[in-house]
Amino acid sequence: MNYSTTQPKGLVIWLTGLSGAGKSTLALQLQAQLRARGHASVILDGDDMRDRLCKDLGFSREDRMENVRRAGEIARLVAQSGVHAIVALVSPYQAARDQVRALMPAGEFLEVFCACPLDVCAKRDVKGLYRRAQAGGIANFTGVSDPYEAPAAPELVLNSAVESVDESLARLLALIEARLD
Template sequence: MPTTAASITRAERATQNRHRGAVLWLTGLSGAGKSTVAQALARRLFEMDCRSYVLDGDQLRTGLCADLGFSDAARSENIRRAGELAALFADAGMIVICAFISPFGADRARAKALVPDGAFLEIYCQCPLAVCEERDVKGLYRRARDGQLAQFTGISSPYEAPAAPDLALDTASGSVDDALAALLVLLRERRIVHQA
């Protein structure tokens, strides 16, 4: 069946929503604060009457990506699916806040290519490995160090930090409020949202 053109344009959705659809892609090691920042931003955007949604790595791993393991190929497929989903949400006019380790730069670049009009913002939650390990609420780093988890990002599998993210957040010493302030400035500068 041939695809048909959308009956509602992105511009029409932006006018109705009073903000543009966009993808904010938070990347960083496990424990870097991605989910915390994502949820705090979603709350702030909700208070600003913006339509947003958080896509979290743990959430997708229990549903849409439950069939995937943690090999390099499976990680890439996980991020491919997440990128496709995020692009659809953004096309529907939402601000999609993605919180994924997404360790490989090529996978993040592929997700970015799905979103038009410069509406993909790569946010690097920068936090030293030692701090992430201290925060290890799930015990994952300990299990990886004990050899119970193979191919764990930052320990036995690489993490490729973004070379030129749209924003780098110091999530080791900066507060969640600091992160929110920086993110809102970025969203205004990129004309995603227009409110203070």
């Protein structure tokens, strides 16, 4: 599909990191700030994706790759319409994130690594997922019994263990505004 050069540019802002790293919290705050600046956005949250569009998928490597692929295709369509797609998804494998990046025009995919140590994520875990995974109750749990591959070259690294949400948000907004100029 060919879009007019006057079409507003939508970005894909891909928040990746372990469960409990603050991706969803940051996504909600980012959406509010973008809205206040007159920018439309959509949040694609990992929990929502798993409950709806990807409920047929398990947690094998292949299923996780497919989960990321589906989120990436939706994000691409959203961005093509001029709306920012904020994706808050563990997306544990570099190859899957690279496949999504390849869907987007250069500069319109922002990989943001919400870096947070496993022990801090486990302390934040209100659902008890880490405790269950460490006890063997959840197979293939990222960070416990399945790997998380940190981004090789993200556009931004946010250290959510030491930065406040406001500090991370300010840094993320600066990156986005630079891309929109």
